[in-house]
Every structure is written in structure tokens, then in C-alpha cells.
Amino acid sequence: MDDYTWQKMLRQRRVRQRRRLYLLILLLAACIGTAIWYGFFYTRTPEYALKQLSLALDQHDSARFQKYVNVEVLSSRAYDDLTVDLFAYDSTLTADTKAMFEKFYILIKPQLTKGLEQSVLGRIDSGSWSLPEGTDILKGRQLGIDFERFLERSQLRNTSFVSLGNVEHNGTTVTAELKVREDYTQTPFTLQLVLEQSKDGHWQVVYIKNYRQYLDTIAPLQNSDIASYIDNTESIVEAYNYDFIAYRQRFRELSATANGRLNEQQRSRLAKLLENEVIPALKKRQQRLDEIDVPAGAQYLARQRQQSTETTIKAWQHFIKGLRENSQAEFSTAETLHKQELAIDLRIQDIIHHTAISKNIPNLP
Template identity: 75%
Template sequence: MDDYTWKRRLRQRRRRQRRHLFLFILLIASLVSMTVWYAFFYTRTPEYALKQLSTAIEDRNTDAFKKYVNMDVLSSRAYDDLTVDLFAYDSTLTPKSKVMFEKFYIMIKPQLSMGLENAALTRIETGAWNLPDGTDILKGRQLGIDFERFIERSQLRNTTFVSIGNIEHDGSTATAELNILEDYTQTPFTLQLVMEQAEDGHWQVSYIKNYKEYLDLIAPLQNSDIASYIDNTQGIVDEYNGIFEEYQRRFRQLTATSSGQLSAAQRKKIAALLENEVIPALKKRQQKLDEVDIPAGAQYLARQRQHSTETTIKAWQHFIKGCRDNSQAEFSTAETLHKQELAIDLRVQDIIRHTAISKNIPNLP
């Protein structure tokens, strides 16, 4: 190789090295720019917040969820939307009674709003909608309302996330579209999530702008199905109400005692009545109810009726065992189950009454 050729190849090699070095520097600069953009810009966007929120739900990370949702504002606004016209169309209430009930719901707002928060966070953490338990004031009807029914009216449990839509920016606020599906009636809807920046710059969902519109759309659809289901099952309910009234009369006769203690003969007859007649009648009634087609929006009411029947049968089974074994523990268990059954029956009555009232609500445009 002559000297000229060697020098030419050396120059070419150096040019290639400079190009490689330039490309390497460009790549590093791009990576640095992307890192800076991600760390200081993208992480402070509504898009990033919604992505992190979705990840938090998938990972059951309640701390991350609370970071990207202003739970206090969200639950407070949701509560207002749920209760704003709760008694507006109840013609059975006097104006004075309506005002009294409205004041009552304002008074218990902190407890119910916190209950909504806790229920949602528990759902994220465990995957289940657990009701208040133990000494929680929302357990049962201690606060004067049925929290189970309140949660059901919120539509939270029967709403499925579909996708995230458009996000509109407006300075320090943004509105994100959340496409959802109401599970019972399979009705699609687009919620508008209002997002705001926290003090440290990250974005949070503050409230649902059109939550009331969603409730107003879904409730009439469900109420129509519930009304249809009530009408279709009324004959069965009336028939067995008469049958159970007769059983109640016979039960009272069999349990009558001057000493306050049931004799062995009484316990035997009571157990026979419950086992041979009452429980079979309960099962037969439920079988007939199950044979009726359940409209999509009436599934909750149908499940509550089934739950009531199952709980009642369990209660009577413990009562029967208490009669046969003369066991106070079994009687106590039966009493506890009967209290649960009464709470379910009250819930069923509330649904039926609310459906009747809803017929007075004018059609929404």
C-alpha cells in the first residue's frame, strides 16, 4: 500500500469515527431531552395523571389512587348530586316533611361522604364492595338510612370503565372524557372528569361534571324495568303473603305461653310447622319468582328478594335446631338472622316505594 492510499483510508476512518461520535452525542442528547420532558413536563399533565390512576386501580394501590383523585371534593359533589332531588317528587310528604328530610341529609353528609370514600377505596384495595361493619355508624340503619341502598343508587357498583376519550386543557384545569357502560341496562355514557393541578404541579380528578346527568339517564331505565318486574310478580307476592299470614297466626298460637318458656311439646309442634310447611312454602315462592323473566334493570331487586328468602330459611333452620335441642345459642343465631332478613325486607320495600314515586317524575329532555 502506497503512502497516498494509506492516508486516504485514514481520513475516511476518522470521518466515520466523527460521524459515529456525532450520532452517539445526538442519541445521548435525545435521551436526556426525553428524560427531562418526562420528568418535568409529561408527569405534570392530565394524561399522565389518568394513566397513573388507571395503573393504581389495576395494582390496587390506594395511596396512588388518592394522590390522583381529590377524594374529599369528589365524594362531596357526588353526594350532592345523589341527594339534590331525593324527595322532590314524593307526593306523600308534606312540604314541612320534605324540608325536614332535606336538612337531615345535609346533617349526615360528612358520614355518608366518608362512607362513599371508604367503600371506593376498599373496592380498589380488595376488589370487593364491602359494607360497613363492626361499630361503624353506617352499619345497618343506625344513621337512619340504608347505606347498602345508598351505594346502589350511586350506580358505582354497576358501572364499567370502557376507555378514556378526549382531554381538553384550559389553563390549570382540564376536562377528560371517560367512556363507561352501565352494566344492568348496557347503557353507554361519557362522564366528564374535571381535573385540577395540585400545589406540587401534579393533576387530580376533582369531580364529575355530569354525574347528575348520568344518574338522571340511568334511574328511569332501571325504574321502568323494576316497575315491570313488580307488576309481573305481584300475583305471586300476594298469593304467598296470604299463606304466610296464616302461618304467622298458627306460629303465634303455638308459641303462646304463660310462663315464658316453651314446653317440649310446643317446641316439637313449632319445629314441625317450620320444617314441613313454612320452609317448603318459602322455597316454592322463590321458585315461582325465579321463573319470572327479570328485566335487566330489576336484577338488584330480584337478588334482594332471593337474599331475603335464603336468610329467612337459614334463620328458621337455626330456630328448628333450637327447638329440638332446646338451645339458646341456636335461638340467638336465629334472631340475628331474622334481624338481617328484616333489614333486607325494608330495603325491598324502599325500592318498591321509590319505584312508585318515580312514576311522578317528569320525563327528562
């Protein structure tokens, strides 16, 4: 190989090496630029926040959810939307009573919004909804309100995420479209999430601009179905109510004592009444109710009735066992179940009462 050829090969090698070096520098610069863009710009965009929210829901990560949602502000605004006209159309209440109830809902707002936050975060972590337990003041009706019913009226449990829509920048705030579906009536709706930047620069959802509109869209559809279901089952409920009134009277007669203690014959007769007549009547009533077609929006009421029947039967079964075994433990279990059944029955009455009131609500434009 002569010198010319050798020099030519060396020059070509140097050119290739420089090209590789330039390419490596460009790639390195691109990586650094991407990292800078991602770390300092993209992570501080609303689009990134929304993506992180989606991941938080998919991965059951409530900590991440709380970073990109101002849960306290969101629950407070949602509470106001949910209770703003709770008693406006209840003609059975006087003006003073309405004012008293409205003041009451203002007083209990901290407890209910906190309960709402805990329920949502629990749903994210576990994938299922739970209710207050133990000594929680929201358990049952200790606070004077049925939190289970309150949660149901929020529509949170029966609203499914469909997709994200447009993201619109409006100066210091951003509005993002969240397409959802109400599960009972299969009604589609587009919620408008409002995002603002936090102090450290990342974006957070702070409230839902049209949450009240969503409630006003869904509630009439559900109430119409509930009213139809109530009408279709009214004759069944009334017929069996007469039977249960008669059973209640017989129960009182059989359990009447001079000293407050049931004798063996009384315990036997009460057990037979409950086992042979009351429980079969409860099962028969539920069977007839189950034969009625349940409109989509009335599924919650139908489930509450089923739950009431099941709980009542369990309570009586433990009571019967207590009668036959003279077991205080069984009587205590029966009493606990009976209290649960009463809470469910009160909830059913609330739903029926609210549905009756909703007939007076004017059609929304």
C-alpha cells in the same frame, strides 16, 4: 502500503470516530431531553394523570388512585348530585317533613361520603365491593340510612369503564371524556371528568361534571324495569303474604305461654310448623318468583328477594335446631339472621316505594 494510502485510512478512521461521537452525543442528548420532558413536563399533564388512573385500577393500587383523584372533593360533589332532589317528588311527605329529611342528609354527609370513599378504595384494592362491618356506624341502619341501598343508587357498582375519549383544555381546568356502560340496562354514557392541577403540579380528577345527568339517564330506565317486575310478581307476593299471615298467627298461638318458657310439646309443634309448612312455602314462593322473567333494570330487586328468602330459611333452620336441642346459641344465630332478613326486607320496601314515587317524576328533556 505507501504513506498516502496510510494517511487516507487514518483520515477516514477519524471521520468515522467523529461521526460515532456525534451520534453518541445526539443519542445522549435525546435521552436526557426525553427524561427532562417526561420528568418535568409529561408527568404534569392531564393525559399522564389519566393514564396513571387507568394503571391504578388495573393494578389495584389505591394509593396511586388517591394521588390522581381528589377523593374528598369528588365524593362530596357526587353526594350532592345523588341527594339533591331525593324527596322532591314524594307527595306523601309534607313540606316540613321534606325539609327535615333534607337537613338530615346534610348532617350525615360526612359519614356517608367517608363511607363512599372507603368503599371505592376497597374496591380498587381488592377488586370487590364490601360493606361497612364491625362497629362502623354505617353498618345496618345505625345512622338511620341503608348504606347498601345508597351505594346501589350511586350506580358505582354497576358502571363499567369502556374507554377514554377526548381531552379538552379549558384554561386552568381540563375536561376528559370517560366512556362507560351501565351494566344492568347496557346503556352507554360519556362521563365528563374535570381535572385541576394540584399544588405540586400534577393533575387530579376533582369532580364529574355530568354525574347528575348520568343518574337522571339511568334511573328512569331501571325504575321502569322495576315497576314492570313488581307488577308481574304482585299476585305471587300477595298470595303468599296471606299464607304467611296465617302461619304467623299459628306460630303465636303455639308459642303462647304463661311463664314465657316453651314446653317440649310446644317446641315440637313449632318445629314441625316451620319445617313442614313455613320453609316449604318460602321455597315455593321463591321458585315461582324465579320463574318470572326479570327485566334488566330489576336485577337488583330480584336478587334482594332471593337473598331475603335464603336468609329467612337459614334463620328458621337455626331456630328449629334451637327448639329441638334447647340451644341458646342456635336461637342467637337465628336472631342475628332474622335481623339481617329484616334489613333486606326494609330495603325491598324502600325500592318499591321509590319506584312508586318515580312514576310522578316528569320526563327529563
